[in-house]
Amino acid sequence: QKEVEQDPGPLSVPEGAIVSLNCTYSNSAFQYFMWYRQYSRKGPELLMYTYSSGNKEDGRFTAQVDKSSKYISLFIRDSQPSDSATYLCAAGDYKLSFGAGTTVTVRA
Amino acid sequence: DTGVSQDPRHKITKRGQNVTFRCDPISEHNRLYWYRQTLGQGPEFLTYFQNEAQLEKSRLLSDRFSAERPKGSFSTLEIQRTEQGDSAMYLCASSSGQGLHGYTFGSGTRLTVV
Numbered sequence: 166q167k168e169v170e171q172d173p174g175p176l177s178v179p180e181g182a183i184v185s186l187n188c189t190y191s192n193s194a195f196q197y198f199m200w201y202r203q204y205s206r207k208g209p210e211l212l213m214y215t216y217s218s219g220n221k222e223d224g225r226f227t228a229q230v231d232k233s234s235k236y237i238s239l240f241i242r243d244s245q246p247s248d249s250a251t252y253l254c255a256a257g258d259y260k261l262s263f264g265a266g267t268t269v270t271v272r273a
Numbered sequence: 274d275t276g277v278s279q280d281p282r283h284k285i286t287k288r289g290q291n292v293t294f295r296c297d298p299i300s301e302h303n304r305l306y307w308y309r310q311t312l313g314q315g316p317e318f319l320t321y322f323q324n325e326a327q328l329e330k331s332r333l334l335s336d337r338f339s340a341e342r343p344k345g346s347f348s349t350l351e352i353q354r355t356e357q358g359d360s361a362m363y364l365c366a367s368s369s370g371q372g373l374h375g376y377t378f379g380s381g382t383r384l385t386v387v
Contacts, residue, residue: 171315199376208279208364208378209316253315260306260329261376263315 171264188254277379298367
């Protein structure tokens with residue numbers, strides 16, 4: 166079993182919708198939680214970084230971590246076609262374990 | 274400094290050949306990581322360095338793989354006697370070592386073994 170499991174996609178939403186992405190993790194020692202965005206044939210780009218539990222907001226993006234349930238979420242409000250990409254969740258301590266990614270398409 | 278640089282961007286090689294990739298981390302970052310990513314999967318950890326010391330190697334890193342980071346600056350990843358199963362994107366990341374703050378990936382080297 167992988168240390169980080171990510172809800173499989175793909176996900177297709179209309180422009181302006183809220184995108185909800187979810188992951189679970191198994192290692193209770195994990196303290197750092199990230200969300201990356203990856204375009205085809207490119208390296209992952211860091212979107213959100215959270216230490217321990219709680220919420221973090223950055224513009225249209227909100228990351229949530231619930232350590233009691235080992236649950237990681239990313240919400241994208243007012244989604245735009247430019248948000249179309251693969252989103253990767255990751256968790257770790259000194260190194261990261263990644264989910265398999267969810268491909269999101271925002272339809273204009 | 275504009276981020277983590279990886280070279281080459283693409284490499285096509287014949288099975289059995291050796292290949293070497295280079296990673297230049299963000300200059301003030303003392304930690305450097307190598308990951309491998311196959312199609313439809315997230316990156317998988319291979320190995321990491323703190324300064325010039327290689328502190329951990331994944332079981333994914335067979336004896337055909339070797340990584341170095343001389344002088345704690347750039348790093349190289351060599352694959353000997355390549356196999357078709359080595360075809361993947363090889364990603365390098367660096368961080369400052371203060372938690373995982375600033376954990377930044379390069380654009381990767383895409384390896385195709387034919």
